[in-house]
Amino acid sequence: MTEIGLYFDLRNPPHRTGSAARLHAFTLEMCEEAERLGAGSVWFSEHHLFDDGYLTQPLTFAAAAAARTRRIRLGTAILIAPLHSPVEVAEQAALVDLISDGRLDLGIGTGYRKPEYELYGASDRQRYGRTDDMVRRLRELWSKGGVTPAPVQDPIPVWLGYHGPQGARRAGLLGAPLLTPNRESWTAYRAGLTEGGHDLAVARMGGGVQAWVTEDPERDWPLVAPYIGYQVDSYRRHMVDGTGEPAPKPIDPARLVDRDARNPLSYFWFGTPDAIAERIRGLTEGAPVDTVYLWGSVGGMPEEMVAEHVRVVSTRLAPLLR
Template identity: 60%
Template sequence: MKVGVWFDLRNPPRWRRDPARLYAFVLEMCEEAEHLGADSIWFTEHHRFEDDYLPQPLTFAAAAAARTRRVRLGTGILIAPLRKTAQLAEEAAVVDLVSGGRLDLGLGAGYRAPEFDLFGADIAARYRTLDAQVGELRRLWGEGGVTPAPVQEHLPIWLGYLGPKGARRAGRMGECLLSAGAESWPEYRAGLAEGGHDLRGARMAGGIDGFVSDDPERDWPLVAPHVAYQFDSYRRYMVEGTGRPVPRPVDPDLLRSRPSRGPLSSFTFDTPENMAAHVRKQTGAAPVETVWFGASVAGLPEAAVARHVEVICGRLRPLLQEDAS
């Protein structure tokens, strides 16, 4: 199994630093992750967060492409319905060209009402829009489409559809599924069969809600407040603009101690050996080829981020690589 690192470039008010320094540091970490053997680096997207969440992942991926040579670069995810499809096709092609054919385009439908308001997009039509965009991207990257075309003849599209219906839709379209959970595999497999696609081409990948430490009890007091902020802010923004009440603050110790019941329900904080076992259990027999971990957690100090990248690449990755040998 391949292992990647993921960046959201959050800059919370409580731990705020110079944004230019943060961006420079993350580019340094992209270079370091490649040097340490990471298989991929992923960037994500949100808008109008109080902590300056990365708003344009393809722009940042282009910068990372210029600083790296081997590692694959992905969006996990990019909110496609906020964009015109032709613009997305061109931007992705440019990143693929700059990187020499290393782009993995992960797309999601989004969920946050203020973001759709900002771009004048229809949140009610987001799934229908994304489904249509996938086919349009394939057309635009073909003959008679946008110029220049991507380096990759079949640029990978990864669909961040959560839940069984989404997994099935991704399969019917014959695209990759951005999920690392074994529970998504049966529906994804069924969708591939319904769409007449070869099951040998099934590809899954996704993030793990967790942090890897060579001394968890030493590091947890430092990381826990950042975990609490990250979970609380996600939960707060999920209901913004919906009229639903803001959820109560999370207890990070409780998040760490309970099993996962879905997104934002738990956080695994453990040694490389135990994390490897957790990944194996979560992915099961599904065709998950890549898992990634957030290099930072909402404003974590630079030294802690650098150490986490080192442990992910130097300690955890070899353990998961052994599974493929």
């Protein structure tokens, strides 16, 4: 069984109508609506110094969502571990887990943007090793004698947002859930679990799928395509900040819809619930994937488009994969 969730980054680009305050309030409304409609989870991301107001504090927003919901799970995908103190993360995550009565999934990763490391006065050297160490330290801090108050879950699941075989193996060595839904990572993840002496029964995979689901693809493509293009171009442009590399040329969104899911920026599927469900089955088949989430909003969409996507994902796509 694969649960379906929704993913929010709270972008507020110039083409979007409405204030940043309204965007945050509306996104909380969508978390409530996703729960009402039966979605399994909502996830929040972290970036800094984006020119469109990208969410910077996912655990803070998760705390707000926790207070507005009762059942749906709350995830970070991802929190940039090397920017933060393990004690800070342990205490904030424990608080979200307490407010939500044990519904937090803490996804962490290394980050990659130089401006973010500079903003925090942090080094990007050995960031994978430091992220691995964060997992170990959080487990210690949540155990007896660690931070207080303790979380509800014992312990909170700490997912590793690693891509590729080396990252999958690292997650396996730690016995941690792997935050990718791509079955191609299962072999290396399984090998890491075995090498680390972990029972394969603890294996868990899940993660984001770049996709938009619609009841009428022909009608909706002209409406959705510009937002897909903006979002992918924004990620690609911000990736080179501080590197001296030129900004990539804008991408044609139509070229993304039929590509394989090699990495998060290599594709963006678009289709009916049945078509996207089939794509997700192909991506996850044979791997221990138990949760997948799609963007609730893309590139600063208007509220009515977001609300419709939340509805279609929660009521039409989710039952096909559950």
